[in-house]
Amino acid sequence: MARIDRSLIAHMDVFAGLSPDDLDVILERANSSRIPKYKPVFEQEAEASRFFLLLDGTVRVVQTTKDGHQIIARYLGTGSIIGIAPAIGRTTYPASAIAAVDCVVLCWPMALWPELTARFPLFAANSYKAVGARLQETQERVIELSVAQVEQRVANAVLRLVRQIGRKSEDGLLIDFPISRQDIAEMTGTTLHTVSRLLSSWEDLGVIKSGRQKVTVTDPHRLMLISEGKKDG
Amino acid sequence: MARIDRSLIAHMDVFAGLSPDDLDVILERANSSRIPKYKPVFEQEAEASRFFLLLDGTVRVVQTTKDGHQIIARYLGTGSIIGIAPAIGRTTYPASAIAAVDCVVLCWPMALWPELTARFPLFAANSYKAVGARLQETQERVIELSVAQVEQRVANAVLRLVRQIGRKSEDGLLIDFPISRQDIAEMTGTTLHTVSRLLSSWEDLGVIKSGRQKVTVTDPHRLMLISEGKKDG
DNA sequence: TTCCAGACTTGCGTTAGCGCAAACTCGGCG
DNA sequence: CGCCGAGTTTGCGCTAACGCAAGTCTGGAA
Numbered sequence: 001m002a003r004i005d006r007s008l009i010a011h012m013d014v015f016a017g018l019s020p021d022d023l024d025v026i027l028e029r030a031n032s033s034r035i036p037k038y039k040p041v042f043e044q045e046a047e048a049s050r051f052f053l054l055l056d057g058t059v060r061v062v063q064t065t066k067d068g069h070q071i072i073a074r075y076l077g078t079g080s081i082i083g084i085a086p087a088i089g090r091t092t093y094p095a096s097a098i099a100a101v102d103c104v105v106l107c108w109p110m111a112l113w114p115e116l117t118a119r120f121p122l123f124a125a126n127s128y129k130a131v132g133a134r135l136q137e138t139q140e141r142v143i144e145l146s147v148a149q150v151e152q153r154v155a156n157a158v159l160r161l162v163r164q165i166g167r168k169s170e171d172g173l174l175i176d177f178p179i180s181r182q183d184i185a186e187m188t189g190t191t192l193h194t195v196s197r198l199l200s201s202w203e204d205l206g207v208i209k210s211g212r213q214k215v216t217v218t219d220p221h222r223l224m225l226i227s228e229g230k231k232d233g
Numbered sequence: 234m235a236r237i238d239r240s241l242i243a244h245m246d247v248f249a250g251l252s253p254d255d256l257d258v259i260l261e262r263a264n265s266s267r268i269p270k271y272k273p274v275f276e277q278e279a280e281a282s283r284f285f286l287l288l289d290g291t292v293r294v295v296q297t298t299k300d301g302h303q304i305i306a307r308y309l310g311t312g313s314i315i316g317i318a319p320a321i322g323r324t325t326y327p328a329s330a331i332a333a334v335d336c337v338v339l340c341w342p343m344a345l346w347p348e349l350t351a352r353f354p355l356f357a358a359n360s361y362k363a364v365g366a367r368l369q370e371t372q373e374r375v376i377e378l379s380v381a382q383v384e385q386r387v388a389n390a391v392l393r394l395v396r397q398i399g400r401k402s403e404d405g406l407l408i409d410f411p412i413s414r415q416d417i418a419e420m421t422g423t424t425l426h427t428v429s430r431l432l433s434s435w436e437d438l439g440v441i442k443s444g445r446q447k448v449t450v451t452d453p454h455r456l457m458l459i460s461e462g463k464k465d466g
Numbered sequence: 467t468t469c470c471a472g473a474c475t476t477g478c479g480t481t482a483g484c485g486c487a488a489a490c491t492c493g494g495c496g
Numbered sequence: 497c498g499c500c501g502a503g504t505t506t507g508c509g510c511t512a513a514c515g516c517a518a519g520t521c522t523g524g525a526a
Contacts, residue, residue: 063372069380073372088365094372118354128361132321135368139296139306139327142371145378146422147302150483180503189379194483196505212492212503383513414474427513429475445473445522468526475520482514490505496498 009106012079014053014130017122026116026123030106035059041082041097041105048085048093050107054078057103058165058177062186063095072186074137075100077165080130086113087131100177145189148229153188154198155227158208162217171209172218180213202226242339245312247286247363250355259349259356263339268292274315274330274338281318281326283340287311290336291398291410295419296328305419307370308333310398313363319346320364333410378422381462386421387431388460391441395450404442405451413446435459 006027009015015023032055035041041052041059054076061073061082073095076082082097108116117124144153158175166173181192181199188195199215202208207223209216217223239260242248248256265288268274274285274292287309294306294315306328309315315330341349350357377386391408399406414425414432421428432448435441440456442449450456 063376065376065380067380069376071376071379073375087361088369089362090365090369094369121351121354124357128320128364129322131361131365131368132323135364135371136321136323136327138368138371138375141375142306142378142422143296143298143302143304145375146304146419147298147300181505182503186379189375191484192504193485193506196503197483200505413472424514425474426476426515429473430513433475443474470523470525472523473521475518477518478516480513480515482512484509484511486508486510488505488507491503493500493502495500 009053009055012053014079014081014123014126016126018120022120022123026120027106029112029116030108032104032106035099035103035105037099037102039099041099041103042093044094044096045092048083048091049110051081051083051085051110051113052097052108053106054080054082055104055106058100059097059103060100060183061095061097070186071189072183074134075161075164081127084113084127084131086110087127100179150188150190150194151198152227152229154184154190154195155223157184157187158215158217159220159223159227161215162220166217169216171216173220174216175214178213179215184215242286242288245286247312247314247356247359249359251353255353255356259353260339262345262349263341265337265339268332268336268338270332270335272332274332274336275326277327277329278325281316281324282343284314284316284318284343284346285330285341286339287313287315288337288339291333292330292336293333293416294328294330303419304422305416307367308394308397314360317346317360317364319343320360333412383421383423383427384431385460385462387417387423387428388456390417390420391448391450392453392456392460394448395453399450402449404449406453407449408447411446412448417448 006023009027010020010023015026018026030053035057042048042050044062044064056078058075058077059082060075063071063073065071083093085091085093088094117127144156148156161175161179162173165176167176168174181195184195185192199208199210202223203210205222207217207219207226209218239256242260243253243256248259251259263286268290275281275283277295277297289311292309292315294309296304296306298304316326318324318326321327350360377389381389394408394412395406398409400409401407414428417428418425432441432443435456436443438455440450440452440459442451
């Protein structure tokens with residue numbers, strides 16, 4: 001861990017409040033590595049031997065069920081801490097993390113987790129805060145799955161993606177990594193067919209533009225209305 | 234906090250690993266109180282002014298959406314720590330907690346949360362572990378809502394309830410607090426009608442017995458098959 | 467003991483969304 | 497430059513589950 005730009009790292013949420021010296025102690029124990037697009041950072045069920053900080057890129061967190069269904073738990077962007085299995089009382093990873101684009105991560109041996117959290121309570125607190133935030137998001141998703149129709153859920157998912165990792169393009173807000181209909185289906189508990197139909201209808205309405213593994217939102221406001229179940233404006 | 238039996242408390246998960254002295258310090262700051270059946274321990278959106286340890290009973294954690302839908306996030310039993318909003322980065326309670334039966338709780342002013350977690354890292358870690366466990370459960374629920382049919386979800390919910398807070402009765406495993414069809418519907422993202430139909434059909438099969446706000450599982454194994462989508466045995 | 471409200475049951479029509487299947491599109495590789 | 501296959505679109509029939517409505521049951525209050 002020598003040639004990574006610290007000024008960026010220092011501002012990441014997990015390190016909030018830490019002194020530069022403390023930061024040094026933590027960072028000098030880390031290794032950085034590149035994860036090419038579509039390669040896993042870690043895999044579900046594997047021994048949780050390392051934890052990671054995403055320095056650049058986006059990862060897709062995926063769970064696979066016994067009967068072969070895949071569910072996208074979430075996308076995580078730059079600055080996210082991932083793979084902290086012990087924080088939720090596990091020794092294996094509960095999900096796989098796949099690079100959605102080329103990524104750069106820092107990683108630490110998991111053996112350092114108890115040590116670092118004990119020595120740097122702020123680091124621990126920040127990490128746990130991330131877990132708490134994920135709990136809240138997940139809970140919101142439960143509510144959505146329980147009470148909202150598919151169209152609203154898909155609209156919401158697209159909006160969330162755009163907000164989290166959207167980029168302005170000439171046509172509107174572009175989701176900044178390849179995402180298929182299947183992916184959106186796995187985020188919303190539906191099928192790629194239904195997603196395709198919905199995206200098509202939205203495209204007819206002029207709310208989005210979409211192509212192969214690409215979605216651009218041209219009328220976010222309208223899409224928000226849809227996500228609230230108000231189909232017409 | 235004087236007349237509560239410490240031997241029971243000392244064995245609760247949140248206090249695992251703490252010395253008796255540390256435990257004393259924590260407990261002497263607490264107040265105990267009785268929450269009668271159906272009364273709230275705390276309410277969604279309210280300022281999170283206190284956190285609680287459930288000494289006896291069962292609480293129902295409920296979220297209400299803007300459009301008036303209720304969702305039961307989970308049931309928590311004796312030994313659960315609840316209302317720790319700051320652990321997930323909030324200053325208000327994200328949900329309401331309602332006593333499902335007469336309950337006894339300990340409570341601390343929220344102002345003590347930073348102090349106690351800082352002073353007793355094991356207490357902090359145990360609390361955060363609880364958050365982590367809830368994240369995992371919630372995530373599993375997302376998966377279930379995404380891929381499983383209503384019948385499987387309801388079967389699973391009943392099994393979970395029985396496991397968590399079931400009591401042996403002459404007929405089988407009884408869910409040990411009043412639970413309505415509506416409640417089960419709010420746990421599984423369906424309607425009381427559908428739940429009623431399912432329970433009726435299971436009763437015909439001899440898998441359960443049920444009455445007003447009461448469910449007894451007589452054939453857990455069969456119910457498990459149903460929850461796995463294998464309707465026949 | 468009677469009454470009542472809240473819990474539950476059940477029939478019926480409707481529909482959102484699934485599953486299958488067939489066709490199309492397009493980016494990249496040979 | 498043409499082919500190939502993954503990603504996508506779309507039509508069609510089907511069904512799980514909802515929503516409504518009209519009951520029945522039951523435990524506790526009066």
